[in-house]
Amino acid sequence: MSNSVISLKNVTMKFGGVTALNDVTFDVKQGEILGLIGPNGAGKTTVFNVITGVYRITSGDIVFDGKSLVGSKRYKITKRGVARTFQNIRLWGDMTALENVITATDTHKKSGLLSGLFGMPISRKEEKRDKARAQELLDFIGIGDYADRLAKNLPYGVQRRLEIARALGTNPKLVLLDEPAAGFNPSEKVELAATIRKIRDAGYTVLLIEHDMSLVMKVSDRVVVLDFGQKIADDAPSKVQDDPRVIEAYLGVPEDAS
Numbered sequence: 001m002s003n004s005v006i007s008l009k010n011v012t013m014k015f016g017g018v019t020a021l022n023d024v025t026f027d028v029k030q031g032e033i034l035g036l037i038g039p040n041g042a043g044k045t046t047v048f049n050v051i052t053g054v055y056r057i058t059s060g061d062i063v064f065d066g067k068s069l070v071g072s073k074r075y076k077i078t079k080r081g082v083a084r085t086f087q088n089i090r091l092w093g094d095m096t097a098l099e100n101v102i103t104a105t106d107t108h109k110k111s112g113l114l115s116g117l118f119g120m121p122i123s124r125k126e127e128k129r130d131k132a133r134a135q136e137l138l139d140f141i142g143i144g145d146y147a148d149r150l151a152k153n154l155p156y157g158v159q160r161r162l163e164i165a166r167a168l169g170t171n172p173k174l175v176l177l178d179e180p181a182a183g184f185n186p187s188e189k190v191e192l193a194a195t196i197r198k199i200r201d202a203g204y205t206v207l208l209i210e211h212d213m214s215l216v217m218k219v220s221d222r223v224v225v226l227d228f229g230q231k232i233a234d235d236a237p238s239k240v241q242d243d244p245r246v247i248e249a250y251l252g253v254p255e256d257a258s
Contacts, residue, residue, distance in 0.1 A: 003030040004063075005174050005205045006051065006082075011060035013046055013229075020046040022229040023060070028174065033196060033206040035220035035237070037213070039249055042226040044209045045087070048176050051207075052084055053077045065173060081173035085163040085180060093152030097143065097162050100151050101134035104169030134169060140202070141165040141195060157188050161195070168204070175199060177208045181215055193219050217241060225249065 004027040013021040021043045028034045036044050049055045051062060053074040062069045069077055083104075092100050138144045141161045146154055151162060160180060167175055177196070181189050189212060196219045200206055210216045216223060217237040225233035225240060227249040233240050240246055 004028065005030050005032075006062065006064045006207075008047070008051075009061045009063065011047075011050060011062060012058045013043075013050055013055060014058045020229050021050070021057075021226075024226070024229070024231050025060075026224045026231060026234055028205055028207050030205055031200065031203070032221045033200050033208060033219055035216040035223040036207060036209050036226070037211075037216055037223060038226035041228075042249075043229040044226055045178065046229075047226075048084060048178055048207075048209065051077075051176065052082060078170055078172075081171070082176065083167035083170045083172035083174070084176035085167050085178055087179045087182060089159050089163060091151040091159060091162060091166070094150060096148050096150055097138060097154065097158075097165075098131070098134050098147040100162060101137055101166050101169045102130050104166045105130040105133055105171075134165075137165045137168050138162075140168075140198070142191070156183055160184070160192075164195070164199070168199070172204065174205050174207060177206060177210075179209055179211060181210055181212050189215055 007027040008024055011021050011024045012019065024043070024047070036047060038044055046055065050057050051069065053069065053072055057070060065081060069080075069082075072080070092103065095103070135144065135147055138147050141164055143158050143161050143165065146158055146162075151159065154162065160183070164177065164180065180196070181192050184192060193215055196206060196208065208216065208220065220237050223233070223235065223237050223240040224231060225243070225246050227245075232245045232249060233243045235243070
């Protein structure tokens with residue numbers, strides 16, 4: 001795993017007098033699950049927001065697949081191969097699970113609105129392909145039986161999984177998962193861990209924000225730790241767990257405390 005899918009290089013993000021990210025540098029390698037952790041307010045979600053173009057960084061660079069993302073429109077970043085889920089579920093409630101995933105496949109449609117309106121062959125072919133792909137992704141995530149159910153009527157855990165299926169529908173090279181285990185019970189977390197590994201094994205690269213440390217340490221190949229907008233650790237999960245700076249950031253215990 002030597003090739004970096006995305007690299008943050010000396011990224012600083014300021015909001016007025018507040019520095020949310022301070023000279024942050026790390027990369028995510030091809031086929032890797034990278035856990036991004038830190039206390040509340042550490043800057044984790046800000047990292048997702050600068051990658052996906054919600055915020056434009058104050059300084060530094062973000063290089064994805066060999067080209068800078070800085071200044072790119074959000075929809076173009078999605079087209080280039082970056083997909084994300086959110087802390088708060090954002091589904092189309094009055095659409096079925098299948099339709100929710102189909103909306104994501106529109107990112108790479110070649111036929112335009114007119115060809116769809118007039119039922120031209122290319123449009124019909126793409127619709128058939130997108131429907132099949134959407135069902136395939138629902139099956140892959142383990143919720144294929146819910147395809148025809150309205151998203152708003154789905155159990156919470158299924159909605160969470162549906163968000164992941166929809167993110168995969170954009171055919172991404174990098175998947176950003178923002179607290180996917182939020183609200184999950186222990187058995188659902190075990191299933192989620194298996195799903196995240198399955199996503200990686202299918203060829204996707206994953207950047208994961210998650211508060212459940214046991215889940216992060218279980219699924220991540222490497223872990224980056226932020227504290228007050230600064231990177232304080234970047235290593236294998238076992239080493240990060242024992243890092244005095246990480247322990248202090250989470251527990252507020254000084255390194256020399258007895």
